[in-house]
Amino acid sequence: MAFIRQEPCDDVFELADHRVRLSPVWSFLILMLFFPGMSSAKADDPVVTVGVYENAPKVFVAESGKPAGIFIDIIEHIAEREDWTLRYVFGTWTEGLDLLAKGDIDLMPDVAYTADRDRIYAFHKEPVLSSWFQIYAPKGSGIRSILDLDGKRIAVLDHSVQEAAFVRLTAGFGINATITPVPDYKTIFAMVAARQCDAAITNRFYGLVHAQKHGLEDTTVVFHPTNLFFAASKSGPQHLLDTIDNHLLNLKSNTQSVYYGSLKRWIAEDVKYELPAWVATLGWVLGAVLLMSLAGSALLKRQVNARTRELRQINREMEQRIVQRTAQLAAAVEKAQAADRIKSTFLATMSHELRTPLNSIIGFSGILLQGLAGPLNSEQQKQMGMVQGSARHLLALINDVLDISKIEAGQFALSISAFDLRESIEKTVRLVTPAAAKKSIDLNLAIADDVATATTDQRRLEQVILNLLNNAIKFTDKGRVDVSCRIENGQYRLSVSDTGIGIAPEHLQPIFEPFHQIDVRLGRKYEGTGLGLSISKKIVEMMGGVIEVQSRLGQGSVFTLHLPMNSGEGP
Amino acid sequence: MSDVLLIIEDNEQNLYLMTFLLEKNGFAIIGARSGFDGIQSALHHKPRAILLDIQLPEMDGYAVMAELKRHRELDGVPIIAVTSYAMVGDRDRILAGGATGYIEKPINPDTFAEEIRRYF
Structure with a gap:
């Protein structure tokens, strides 16, 4: 059988790459296909033509010149049951897809599903492989x-x-x-x-x-x-796909089936079992002993046979178990990926849907407060201020809950870049200056001269610093909040200390756990989600740093960050 | 003469909000409720800047940006995405898609006009 050696083909080449002219070998093979005299198929059996190209071990041409691989094993199994006569057409991946698009062949093995391809080809539903x-x-x-x-x-x-x-x-x-x-x-x-x-x-x-x-x-x-399928021609017989689906479902539900046999044959690594070699040697040695002692002891022989059978049985069970576990693992991976996709879509949608009405509430209350729609009296001013304050608080809660969900879903990723840390700290401190001034708290900033570039997620680091500053101001009624930053042991050391209410020793340990609030009474004095510090800790850890707290009840607290200068290099 | 801004936003409340706020801050506003109308208005009026929502019916903000970029006469007109997509990577995707700037919804009514001017 003629065959052109091709480079292994990519699973999911885009359609745009497929414009390849037919090689002479292809044209020749297609001519052969339509020559009735050369056909060996029985007249009443349907003939199904299948493209074959080089992508071992899924589909390829074996040294014998015959097609082989996982997809070939499966289609041959189905053809045998359905009395199809299979005809193989050899060539490259791109040529095969081209023929399929024209309807010159019926099936192409190992085609990844994409929306673009779905417009040109027909796919069955049950994936052959992932x-x-x-x-x-x-x-x-x-x-x-x-x-x-x-x-x-x-x-x-x-x-x-x-x-x-x-x-x-x-x-x-x-x-x-x-x-x-x-x-x-x-x-x-x-x-x-x-x-x-x-x-x-x-x-x-x-x-x-x-x-x-x-x-x-x-x-x-x-x-x-990606999921991999047989793709069919849109103009070809459509019942092929339903038949393939039916067989795949049966094959996949039975761990003894051709499907798992083929997976094992083509993709299992060559596991060397010590046991069978030993069993064989033992059998031979004992056999020799038995021969030498002529008739030998029938009892001994039975014992050896029983033991051999037992070991063979164990060996068979082990093989079965390997096949089973492999199938279970593949199923579990697919399930987990599907769940992840649902969760991230849900998070993105929730975030979007909640922000749209909040935009109106915060926006219009802002317009009214600025007097842009006409003057408000002092009572209206105060009440509209409350509406806006509550809406902003709600937004902060939504952001916190989304952050913690992303962290727990493992979808929280840092966006790392180099930036001026000094500028970043100064900007964040400016954000809370009005709040500190309102409570007459003395807000001080001391940044050492050698503090310069940091390479990490700027927005997330500012979120952490802002959280610490907001906490310090929230829990301090008089006195001062000091922010300092310097280099210590090749890392940035950033601390926020306050002269606020402080934290009792028994509350210090769980302070970084999600939903932890020291005062949980209904009429409690301090508002918040109890998520800020937990999120901050996760962010700092992802940056390769640590966050620490020291505190004395009634005297104040100090939160300290130790942060690598470059988060990309790890802790 | 005041600067003309084009706002492409399908949500009526949001369009009204931004129009009101920016008019009070001295801008002249043209509103468009779909990507298609937005592109027509942009070509016709040559605004000082374009404020673009990303989630739009039929033709989304990415498609609008791609179309706007094809017109040389709009070179130098900043496109500012105003969007409530706030997940990881959204910002980078939007900036890579051709936006000059990115403002997250909910907008801050106290600083919004100033944020827009920064992109001039």
Whole structure:
């Protein structure tokens, strides 16, 4: 069978890349397809044509020249049950998609679902596989999170979706990685093996099968999950897709099925079982002993057989369990990803929906208070002030609750950049100056001369400082609030101290826990969500810093931040 | 003559609020309730700045920004996104989409006009 060797293809190339003219081999194969004399199919069986290209282990051409891989095992299983005659058409990924769009073939294996493709092709509903992109690196590289890729050289398939997704991902984390575009997966791994790059990005199936050969291992950095399907021609027989769905559901529900057999065959690493080798050796040695003693003891023989059976049984059960666990894990991953998506959509929608009416309340009360719509009398002025104060308070509560939800959903991300820390502190202190003046509190600021650039999330750091300042002013009725910042042990040390009511020792420990409020009586004097310090602590920890408190009841409190000058470098 | 601002905002209350507030602060306001109308008004009136909501029916703020950027005659007209999308990354996405500035809703009525002037 003729076959052109192609570079491994990316799971999710965009459609725009598909304009490739037909190679002569393709044209020849298609001609063959329509020549009735060359057809070996039974006249009454439907013929289903399937595109085959090189993307081991999902679909590829084996050394024997026959198509192989997970998608091929599944479609052959279905064809056997349905009495379909399968006809394979060999070529590249782009050529296959092109033929499918024209209706010249019926099915293309291993196509990621995208909205663009849905307009051109038909998809069934039950995904065959889920894939994602993964970072592979030499053994012992120490790459454990996306942040570890800062300053690294990353090899990635040229003009691919993973390149675009990775660029977005690093931009989102404020990471600087050097991206080296490479024309095919094989070269990508070879470059990392030769240390020309520090890490490689491939789809997880390719990596699973090929990484070890190059002395690379998978890291825990994964991104851009996609579901993979057979895509069908829109003009072809539509019942194919329903039939595929029905079979997939059956295959997936039975851990002994061809589906799991195929997964295990193509993607399981070569696990070396010590047990079977030992069992075999034991069997041979005992067999020899038995032979030498001629007839031997029938009892001994039975015992050996029983033991061998037992061990074989254990071995079989272990294999079954591995297959089962793999399936359970894959299902759990899919479920968790779906839940995450729902949660983040809900948070984004809630935030948006609540802000829209608040915009009106805060805006119009502001207009009335400024007298822009006509003068107010003093009572109206006072009441409108209360409306606006309450609306602003409600906004602060919404922001706090959203922050804590994001933190607990693991969706709270820092946006790191370099900025002037002195300016940032001065700006924040200016925000609370009116509140301090109103209570006649003496607000002092002392920033050492060497305090300059900080590289962290400016907005979030200002949120923390503002929270500490607001607390200090809220809980201080007379005296002073002092803010200071200096460098200590190569870190910034920023403290806010007050001469307020202070905190009793028994309340000091849980003060950073969410929803913690010292005074929980209904008629309590101090308002707030009890979330501010908990959020501040999380933010500071994400920046690689710590927050501490010292306090004496009736004398005041000191909150101190120790913050790395560059959060990107970790604690 | 006062500076003309174009506000593209589908929510009637918000449009009224911003119009009232900015008119009282000495601006002349043109309002548009959809992205399509907004683009027509921008080309016709060549405003001093464009205030743009991101969540709009049919044509969203990103699409509006992309369309506005195609017209050379609007080069130098700042586009200020006024939006209640306040999740991680929204700000960066909006600025990357072509906005000159970003003001989060709810707006601060005491400083809003001043914030707009800063982008001139």
